[in-house]
Amino acid sequence: MKSAAPPPLNALRAFEAFARHGGMTAAAAELCVTHGAVSRQVAALQDHLGVALVVGPRHRLTLTPAGAELAQRLTGAFATIAEAVETARRDERREIEISCLGTFALKWLIPRLPGFMALHPEIRVKVSESYASIDFTRSPIDGAIRIFNPGQTAKRSEATPFLPQYQGPVGAPSVTPPGLSIEAMGRLPRLHASTFRESWAVWSELVGVRLPAAQSREFQHNNSMIEAAAAGMGVAIVPWAFVAPDIQAGRLVAPFGFAERPSKFVFLRPEGRPDASVDAFRDWLVAEGSVSPPPIPSTGPGD
Structure with missing residues (x-):
């Protein structure tokens, strides 16, 4: 048998x-x-x-x-x-790679990523740091976060604004005590990052102040500049999104608040490339941006 x-x-x-x-x-x-x-x-x-x-x-x-x-x-x-x-x-779980400004990733995006993971456990997010312009025809990344000025575009990409852009001066509590005047701040060392050397000029014009010449110290990236400001090395003009955790923790203070700029944080994705995972990430960014804590209001002379 x-x-x-x-x-x-x-x-x-x-x-x-x-x-x-x-x-x-x-x-x-x-x-x-x-x-x-x-x-x-x-x-x-x-x-x-x-x-x-x-x-x-x-x-x-x-x-x-x-x-x-x-x-x-x-x-x-x-x-x-x-x-x-x-x-x-x-x-199977899908991994998407998102190119992001390094300091924004560290201070804003990554602390919020657990919320996205809880909503979409099937999607892995790989964050790569970059400040370079985006060309999706030459890069394998699935999306990018950048700061765009009005009218700015990227070739063959769809741009979705998700967070307003606010900037203001920040420093250590010992360097920028309560009651500090703009004139006194103008005499302090000015910190800036090589990725945005014009930060002081842009902020001065935005709030309507004229600052005298002062000592300047440059750092390669915003994160290094922010740490230098927290260490008392001077005052830096920084986006609210980059320093909100440090201000809330008391490591930094913003003596004159933050003024809104016309530029915005935007999410870029390849044009005409359907991808439900990238769509989910984009929609989550928009939702997170809508509930992101507002900055300290600007108190500069122009306000």
Whole structure:
């Protein structure tokens, strides 16, 4: 009496391929095995089942009625398996890479990412730091966060503003005590980052003040500049989004608040490239931007 255990999967696959192609040679090519290997698997399957599946001369085998019925069912079964595997691959966790301004990622984005992960556990977010302009035709990234001025665009990309841009001077409590005048602040060392050297000129024009010449200290990135300000090395003009946690913690103070600029934080994504995961991230950014704490109001002479 033959065993009731299922026949070997390799034997079933070899027989199904033989039946579908009508020959051992074509089946062997599909399975990347030899002609003899397919022949042995078909013979082993017949022995296991105790049923004749093929008849005729070795080089002109044909299916018996039992063989034809088994082959038809196997073809459907293997198609179902292939579909299930493909579905599993589509449903696996998706990773998207977002290029972001380094200090914004550290101070604003990353502290909020656990909220996105809770809403979308199926999406992984890889954050890469960059200040460079975006060209999605040459970069594999899925999206980017940048600061855009009115009318600014990026080639072949869709831009979604999600957070207003506010800037103001900040310093350590020991350097910018309560009651500090703009004139007194103007005599302090001015810190700026090489990524935005014009920060003091832009803020002065925005609030309507004229500051005298003063000592200047430059740092490569905003984060280094912010740490220098917290260490008492001078005063820096910084976006509210970059320093809100430090001000709330008391490491920095903003003696004249933050003035709104026409520029905004925007999310860029490739134009005409459908991606539900990127859409979900964009929509989450817009929602987070709408509930982000407002800055300390500006108290400069122009307000």
